[in-house]
Amino acid sequence: MLNESYNQYSFILDRTARKVKQYAQTAFAEQQFDLTVDQWIVLRTIYENPSLSNKEMAELCGKDQPTLTRIIDLLIKKEFAERISHPSDRRSLRLHITKKGEYKIQEIAPKVADFRMQAWKNLNEEDFAHFTRILNTIYDNLTHK
């Protein structure tokens, strides 16, 4: 029946997303970047958008707040990032990258871009347009009802 195919689409989506992440993570490990893929995503976001709050950064990274808190914990342990308290709101804090974090970003960003390309072989600009449109439609279908 028709509905069965929807299950299939969910399966393909999930499977592909995991494969892309796993492929990147393997490359990260092989090249000893000392970062997970998600840690790298967060660090790069901090690098490009310094001095945001946990909440704002979580939004930008597309992660929920508890997850972001834990990833930041790990980045701080590795001395790639730091939390700085907000001057006027003691509940809040600002996320910053360290010098060591900046060096890391600059070191690995081009390498990441290199092997990321592997995923998108055999696809053209038209495919990317479809990809973006379709996936964003799905996302919007499920967001704020």
Place this chain on the structure above:
Amino acid sequence: MLNESYNQYSFILDRTARKVKQYAQTAFAEQQFDLTVDQWIVLRTIYENPSLSNKEMAELCGKDQPTLTRIIDLLIKKEFAERISHPSDRRSLRLHITKKGEYKIQEIAPKVADFRMQAWKNLNEEDFAHFTRILNTIYDNLTHK
């Protein structure tokens, strides 16, 4: 630069996959199915393909063996599935659904199909064809090198 957009595609893919899963999981919880989305996927696979080994079932579900083992543990705890030892190979075992599991499948399958549709609104058959082709191309690009 061009490479930046590849990062963006990874982001969209990951974000959409998580949203689809989360949306389904919320519906599962609201309707008190007493199953997670992944447990349901596995149970349905056992239902449709009875008497396979852990390894074979993992392959069908698109999960790795340790993950499947743990999901099966939970399904057994809920008495939806059982492990039956292989008659001639004591290393192996066969996965079966219980009566209680069958009832569960029959009860929730149509409901799942209902709310799964929400994700695919505003998309037509052509979009689904693009979706399947593009995501499978990505998957293949990263599989067995």
Place this chain on the structure above:
DNA sequence: TAACAATAATTAGTGTGACAAATATAATTA
């Protein structure tokens, strides 16, 4: 201004994913 509500961030708990290592058993081979 004291009580209450709202907000920012964290912590806790459960489930899942990936990988490596361990265990038990079967198959092969020297």
Place this chain on the structure above:
DNA sequence: TAATTATATTTGTCACACTAATTATTGTTA
């Protein structure tokens, strides 16, 4: 047939996702 190799499954560990609960602080209002 004893030793070795291969296979099936489970266990251990770390990371991430999501929900709910908690803590600390700020804002609001009676």
